[in-house]
Amino acid sequence: MTLLVTGGAGFIGSNFIQYWHQQYPEDTIRNLDALTYAGTLENLREVESAPQYTFIHGSICDKELVDSAMEGVGLVVHFAAESHVDRSIRNPQIFLETNVIGTQVLLDAAVKHTVRRFHHISTDEVFGTLELGGSEKFSETTPYSPRSPYAASKAGSDHLVRAYGETYGLPYSISNCSNNYGPRQFPEKLIALTITNCIDGKPVPVYGDGKQVRDWLYVLDHCTAIEQIILSDHCNTTFLVGGETKETSNLEIITQILSEMNIPETVLEYIVDRPGHDRKYSVDWSHIYNTLGWQPSVTLKEGLAKTIAWYRANEAWWRPLKEQNKAYFQAQYHNTN
Template sequence: MKLLLTGCAGFIGANFTNYWLDNHAEDTVIGVDCLTYAANLPALARLKTRERFKFYKTNVCHRQAMDKIFQEETPDVVINFAAESHVDRSIEGSRVFVETNVLGTQALLDLCLQYGVRRFHQISTDEVYGDLPIESEEAFTESSPLKPSSPYSASKAAADLLVLSYYRTHGLSVSISRSANNYGKYQHAEKLIPKVIEYALKGKRVPIYGDGLNVRDWIHVDDHCRAIDAIVSGAPSGGVYNVGSGVLLPNIVLVKEILKQLGEDEELIEFVLDRKGHDKKYALHCDKIVAELGWQPQIDFADGLRETIAWYKK
């Protein structure tokens, strides 16, 4: 089978490309990435040494160039990791988020229709549901309404709706995974876990938004990769799946744990002005993927975090 993976040089895309090549010995991966600031060039350099991997430096919005790739490569499956992914940047300026996350997805959907791709899988986020009050005991299901808060999550929700519209209107075979916050190797230093590690190791103050009580569900990127595999390999067309670990942590608890593991003082923490529109809490029901596809997270959070910190230190 031939997979086309967009955003293959990003955090999750690079982990997933390695995962797929390691676990599907017969398959070929075509990677597409335009290498924005968020691309991980060392990860890409390593990918380029792998057999059964071919790379195109291309923007998913560039119709002609993408058309040529589809024509030459005739992928069986397309998985869309390419995105502008940082909420703070979407608050500063949202245009590129709409271009890549919405129009980029739309361009890929048209190409999948045109070239008879067997499955288009969209990498989405739990942020499309909006947030819950901190004290809430509820969790979002796949049929919870989409109520995104930030321009980032609004662009992701728009993309999800487009994907489902191509399923309903054109009968395109699609699936969507809505995952919680990922952690692991190759993540850009602007994101919480690598940022805390980097700042602490440099002895810099570690900024935390607001009171630090905002709650996130943290899933190891390898567990997310296994979930995408389960969906792409076994889910019916039109399937939407939440992917979380159930490990819910207030940011302050996570940051203190990282500092403890690094042997650094909690005094490094500096509470800063809260992010505009900051989501309070994310929590996901993941019964559907467990019941239908037999997926379960395998990586214990304490082990995964320890290993991740060791990787960034190195």
């Protein structure tokens, strides 16, 4: 089988490519990536020399390039996206261009080349926010209510994928996942930022009161969920993918990391909250469990320990990224970076 993976030089995409190549070494993988700030070929050193792997440098908004990349493809796994809420608040336009128009370009090419399955990676943020202290969880039937430019752009792409399924008969599947973490995550995201700041002896920023609740999914668990979805016969459907059964606030995540790294809580620095910051995400992943038998295999404690160990062992990977984006980190997190 030939796969086209978009955004495969990024965090989740690169983990997926490496996982898929290990599990299905005979499959051909084409990786289309624009190599924006969050994507690097360093993430793919383990597969770059494999004859089954090809890297294509370019944007998913480039119609001619996408059309060429789609030739002979049986499966599309679409990761490519602008994904950081803070950046979407600063510059919404690039999120609409990549996440909505780029998805439309891919869908047109997938229809033209009669792709057997188009799998779209999305987020639980399209559903909006839940009330702190409540028992409600997001499910596959939760109405969309995006509250940030990022979430709105991903909601738009979700609707486009479904529309192409209904209008053009494109076989598709969608997975709305919770917050991912693990090796190779760009160090602007909460867990990676906390770990790298601790290694550097810098203050750790906490938005607002830190009571925002998120569901945390270890990246390799996410890869196995995608695998089970795209290899199943369940088409033209959506699965929510989560990693926890217990709610955990951002502050609790940060203090767990500090404890694991033997760092005192005096490094915490509370900063002005993000505009429109969603208070709670909680995912009911019972549908994928009941339908496909998938469930996360890595506990939060185990996943944090693995992630801390990876960042400690790979300073040569993340230090240049933080240095190259120094102006952004200083502007976004004030004097904590």
